[in-house]
Amino acid sequence: MLRIINQQAEFKAELQRICSRTNDELVFHKEATVREVLQAVKRQGDKAVLHYTAEFDNQTLSVEELRVTASELDAAYQQISPELLSAIRLAGSQIEAFHRQRIPKSWVNFGDDDVVLGKRYTPVDRAGLYIPGGRRTYPSTVLMNAIPAKVAGVPQVVMVTPPGVGKAIHPAVLVAAQEAGIQEIYRVGGAQAIAALAYGTQTIPKVNLIAGPGNIYVTLAKKLVYGLVGVDSLSGPGELIIIADETANPLHVATDLIAQAEKDPMAAAILLTTDGNLAKEVQLSVARQLVSHPKGLLTEKAIAHYGLIAIVESTATAASLANEFAPKHLQLQVEDPWALLPLIRHAGAIFIGHATPEAVGDYVAGPSHTLPTSGNCRYASPLGVETFLKHSSIIQYSHHALTKVVDTIDTLAQTEGLSSHSDAVKRRLEID
Numbered sequence: 001m002l003r004i005i006n007q008q009a010e011f012k013a014e015l016q017r018i019c020s021r022t023n024d025e026l027v028f029h030k031e032a033t034v035r036e037v038l039q040a041v042k043r044q045g046d047k048a049v050l051h052y053t054a055e056f057d058n059q060t061l062s063v064e065e066l067r068v069t070a071s072e073l074d075a076a077y078q079q080i081s082p083e084l085l086s087a088i089r090l091a092g093s094q095i096e097a098f099h100r101q102r103i104p105k106s107w108v109n110f111g112d113d114d115v116v117l118g119k120r121y122t123p124v125d126r127a128g129l130y131i132p133g134g135r136r137t138y139p140s141t142v143l144m145n146a147i148p149a150k151v152a153g154v155p156q157v158v159m160v161t162p163p164g165v166g167k168a169i170h171p172a173v174l175v176a177a178q179e180a181g182i183q184e185i186y187r188v189g190g191a192q193a194i195a196a197l198a199y200g201t202q203t204i205p206k207v208n209l210i211a212g213p214g215n216i217y218v219t220l221a222k223k224l225v226y227g228l229v230g231v232d233s234l235s236g237p238g239e240l241i242i243i244a245d246e247t248a249n250p251l252h253v254a255t256d257l258i259a260q261a262e263k264d265p266m267a268a269a270i271l272l273t274t275d276g277n278l279a280k281e282v283q284l285s286v287a288r289q290l291v292s293h294p295k296g297l298l299t300e301k302a303i304a305h306y307g308l309i310a311i312v313e314s315t316a317t318a319a320s321l322a323n324e325f326a327p328k329h330l331q332l333q334v335e336d337p338w339a340l341l342p343l344i345r346h347a348g349a350i351f352i353g354h355a356t357p358e359a360v361g362d363y364v365a366g367p368s369h370t371l372p373t374s375g376n377c378r379y380a381s382p383l384g385v386e387t388f389l390k391h392s393s394i395i396q397y398s399h400h401a402l403t404k405v406v407d408t409i410d411t412l413a414q415t416e417g418l419s420s421h422s423d424a425v426k427r428r429l430e431i432d
Contacts, residue, residue: 162189
């Protein structure tokens, strides 16, 4: 049963417990396993990748089977329905249209005394995308990660995903990858996939940046290789907070909470509402829907452990609590959501109004659904074109401009004990 809490101290404590659900002792024990995998792949390459794929995924592969073949890619189109192909293409076009508006532009400014300053954006040379798989199928995650990389102009995008039954990768995933412009796909998952991308193997190329969500082993691996390569963010189980008042439809709110909970047994589904009657109606609606839910046990586990309804005194209080939690997803199902929006400071994606379920963002709206979790929205941002870009500063000084700053540079350089810094300027100006 979804709990209702109306004591502020209690629901603050519950929010904190839920937010920190991925920071338990089990995580630290798993890190030792991940370190072992990383070191083995670094030393042994493909041999270690194949070993851990057999151990963790129960799939015995040969080196030749690591990469998905061209014939498999071609066949995938024949294995999905026309309706699914149409849906993949429509979602892809929406995602691309959004991200093409977000490409940072290089710029230069020609100032006084022939001083030129600017910023130049260039994509990473090679990006690796991790797509969860095995028993689940996520063509939408392929699109949400691959399209921003392609729009950013990354020359080579490599995709890894765990093999399913019979070493297969779901055809919808293969089609989504091709629609997004990816042809280089490897059937490997877990920490061994991250290691392969970070270090490179005889078969899988080393990349400059790794993006895409995964389980705790994938997340820990990304954390441990960061610095050797870039990573998008450290994602864990997702969370949804709904702020609702008396204008919200309880059936819609309940369905949105369940939609979040069905994703993962550690997913958090939270309602903050000013209306006690709405809280009770949502609680009952969730219970009724769970009776016949196709993923009942998994969803009930998430609701029981990480589901919550808190009755608050105002929507402003709800916004303050949401900021403390910094959720991956935030829905504003209130009478005037745009008036509430300025109070929101930390959220991965904000869904405005009664007609905007989080499912829209998962599939077709355009912004990537790969978002920071576990409170990381306090400092991190959604995956986007910027994830795959880096920028360089551009600086040019004329002889005349240099004469105006020589004394300042000399003073600072001498203070820091770096006399050659001062000399590098003075000698250009023929100053002793």
